[in-house]
Each structure stands twice: as structure tokens, then as C-alpha cells.
Amino acid sequence: MKKLFRLISIIISSLALVLVLSACGSKPLSAQNVVTRAKQTNTITWGVKADTKLFGLMDVKTGQIKGFEVDLAKAITKQILGPKGKAEFVQVTSSTRMPLLENGNIDAIMATMTITPEREKQVDFSRSYFDAGQSLLVKQGSPIKNVKDLNKNGATVLGVVGSNSVQNVAKFAPKAKVLQLSDYAQAMTALKSGQGEALTTDNGILAGMSVENPGYVLVGGNFTKEPYGIAINKHQTEFRKDLNSALTKVEQSGQYNRLLKKWFGNVKGMHYKEMLR
Template sequence: MKKVIRTIGLLISSFAVLLLLASCGTPLSKQNVVTRAEETNTLTWGVKADTKLFGLMDVKDGQIKGFEVDLAKALTKQILGPKGKAQFVQVTSSTRMPLLQNGNIDAIIATMTITPERAKQVDFSRSYFDAGQSLLVKNGSPIHNIKDLNHSGRTVLGVVGSNSVQNVAKAAPKARVLQLSDYAQAMTALKSGQGDALTTDNGILYGMAVENPGYSVVGGTFTKEPYGIATRKGQGDFQKKIAKALTEVEKSGQYNKLLAKWFSNVPGFNYKEMER
């Protein structure tokens, strides 16, 4: 019995040591991003690598390509000057918040909707892209809109950490929601018949529909999803720089050029509406 008590005591004390270890050092999350970026001449952005049109890994050269990647490059040049380097870290919806909070990345530009809930945890720029949530289904599916999903026995696929799963739980409470780890996994699960529909923002879904003939976006949008650039709380300088850079990029026409580059060939998507 004594031995058991001693073991438990040791257990607790070692956990305490671990926690103590975790709390010392100079956390990256506390450093000023702008000061460090100017020293190193680099900004580290968290981007998606599995989302066509926004951020997708190109197998040919191992580079991530997409609207958000290009926009992040343009913003970096605005903030740090023409020699500024943008570094990219692949994130998923479930890893992006912890990565930002813990200081692995400086900012998130990864199809992240501005929500009041998230705004309590991070600071957002104003919207750089206005998306809306929609559904992707196999052609000929009985699902035509979100109401068709609101039956028990229907399964909707989403991604861990995206707010679209919360939205769908509100809009179709009877449906079962499965959360996969990223969009590539969710799309593969849809193809394997693990769910009746995949839900997320229309921009992402249109990208999937382009890549996967036989699947289409249905039902229009049932929410508004403005995408913002997220930074840690207490990085006000950095947010100001981003806001200014975003305005510059929009004014110079660079924004519209990037929009046309990525979205002009997407059937069913009116990119002209989105021009700024």
C-alpha cells in the first residue's frame, strides 16, 4: 500500500515537473512579430496544402500554390519591402489555431472564417475573401440542399476545427457529422461513400468539383463566411501592417489579378462579383 501511495505521489510530482518545464523559456508566442520579422526579413504564414484554388501542394515541384499563397506573398512584400521572404507552413483546420497560439506561425491565411467565437482567441484582419458555406455531393444524389440532410441516417462530412461543422449541426441537427483531419481526407471519405455530402465553404468546394468530375456543388450558400487573416492577440502592430498592406494590394489592382488568375476558370463561380 505504501508503495502504491509513493508511486502515485511520484506520478503527480513528475507531471508537475513536466508542466513547470513547459512553462519556462521565452515563449515565441510572446515576442513581437513585426520586430522579429524585420530582423529576420521573413514572415511565416500558415496555409492550406490540400485545398485547390486556395492552397494546394503541387506534386511536380513540391510547392504550395493557390490564391491565399499568392496573396500572402504580396502582403509580405508590402510589409517587409521587395526583399521580404514569405515562409509557408502547411496547416489543417485542426492544427492552425494551436500552431498560431503556440508561435509556430506568425499568421494564418488558410480559409479561416471570422467568427465572434474565434475573435475571442485571435485577432482578425478585415475579410479578404467572402465565401459562404455550401454542399458538395455526387451527381444524381438525392441531396439538393441543406434541408435534405436534416434526416436521421444522413451523414455529413466535415473537417476537425472548421466552423462549418458547427454550422451544419445548427442547420441540420438530425444529421450525423463526421470530422476528418483535413479536406483531402474528407474528399476521399466522400468518394468512399462514408457520407452523403461534404460541407464547407463554396470556394473550397468549387475547387474540389473542378478536380473531381462527377461531383457538384448544390443548394447555394446557407451561411456567410468572410475569410480573415488571424494573428495572436497582442500583436496590434502586425495587424495594422496587414490592414495597410491589404488595402495597398487591393488599390493597386493586384488583388483582382490574383482573383482572376485563380477563379476565372471555375464553372459556376462568378468571380467578377468578388472584385475589389
């Protein structure tokens, strides 16, 4: 009996050790194969904006986020997982989207995120799905007509923390002062209250803000090229390939152009026909 108990104890201890080693060796969410997990759950989790009209804005009546990027994410999800594939959405901001991706809380970012060499050191991008350009939003009648006017009298320009737009201002208007807010809603409130003479970000975002806030207009055209890409964690080669393939199929089917027209077709100053694919 003593030998039997000893044998049972050894077996139990061995099993416990195997379980511990397995747990230690398991990959964190961010390092797991996204495509494999997505097919198992039939779901892709996207990080999207919820404060950016036309791209991703929370509908307070339904509690759902609606916009161009949300619709495009749904279309891409179904291309990858099939017609029953589900797209889940997590609200992100310019400052939270990267940490959420790195921690594995989301599978991909589609949140007005410009493809830049600096960001490509941290994440991988799909090819561009929206070719934006940085512009300025000012109160109608403002003396500021273009980015060079920001240099005059040390004008204050408003931006959002974590956005590439703020860095661009330093290049094109080095004498301008910059005030960074946590999101676009706060930045718009700051512009209305006179805390800055202009708000800067990509033209698509500013177009939505202009529609939502009569009396505020885009000026000066685009002074940069800001291609938006879908950001994913490094080493997700299969996922990146699937995203690019799905985007191509959405474009070829005409669905991309229909979504572009749906969200930007009636926006003044947005020449959406030039962006058709």
C-alpha cells in the same frame, strides 16, 4: 591573491545570475513583436493549407504550395517588408493551425479561416480578404439539393475536424449525422466511398474539389456567410495594422483582382466577378 580570487568568483557568480534572470525574463516567440522580428529577419512565416485546391495545394513535382492564399500572402509580405521581403510557408490543417500560431511556430494564419466571435476570443483577425459562404458538394444526380435535404432520413454529412462548417450543420440540419475527418482529402475519399451523402465547407474550397473530382457538384447555393481573415496572436496591434494596410494597398493596385481572376476566373459555379474589390 586570495582576495583577488574571491573577487573574480563574485564577478563570475554575478554574471551567471544576470544571465539566468535574463533567460527567465525573455518572452516566448508568440509574445514577441512580430513586426520587429520580421524586419530583422526580412521574413514573415505564414500557416497555409496544402490540401485545398485553389487556396493552397502542394505541388508534388516542385514541393511548393500554390494557391490564391499563397500568392496573396506573398503580395502582403512585400507590402510590409519591401520588394525583397520573404514569405515562408508552413503547412497547417484546420486542427493544427491554432496551436502552431499560439506556440510561435508561425506569424500568421491564412488558411481558409472564418472570422467568428468564438475564435476572436483566442486570436485577432485582419479584416476579411475573401467573402466565402458554406455550401454542399454531392455526387451528380444526388437527391440532396440543399441543406434542408440533409434532415431527410438522417443523412450523413462529411466535414473536417476544427472547421466551423461542422457546427453550422447542426444549426441548419439538426437531424443530419456528422462524420468528421482530419482533412479535405480524407473527406473527399469518404464521400466517394459512400460514407456520407454530402460534404460541407466553404464554397471556394468545394469549387476546388469539384474541379479536381469530375462528377461531383455544388448544390443549394450558400447557406451562411463565411468571411476569411488573417489570424494572428493577441496583442500584436502593430502587425494587425500593417496587415490591414497592406491588404488595402494590394486591393487598390489591382493585384488582388488579378489573383482572384487567376485562381477562380474559370471555375464553374464561382461568380468571382461578384467578389472583385
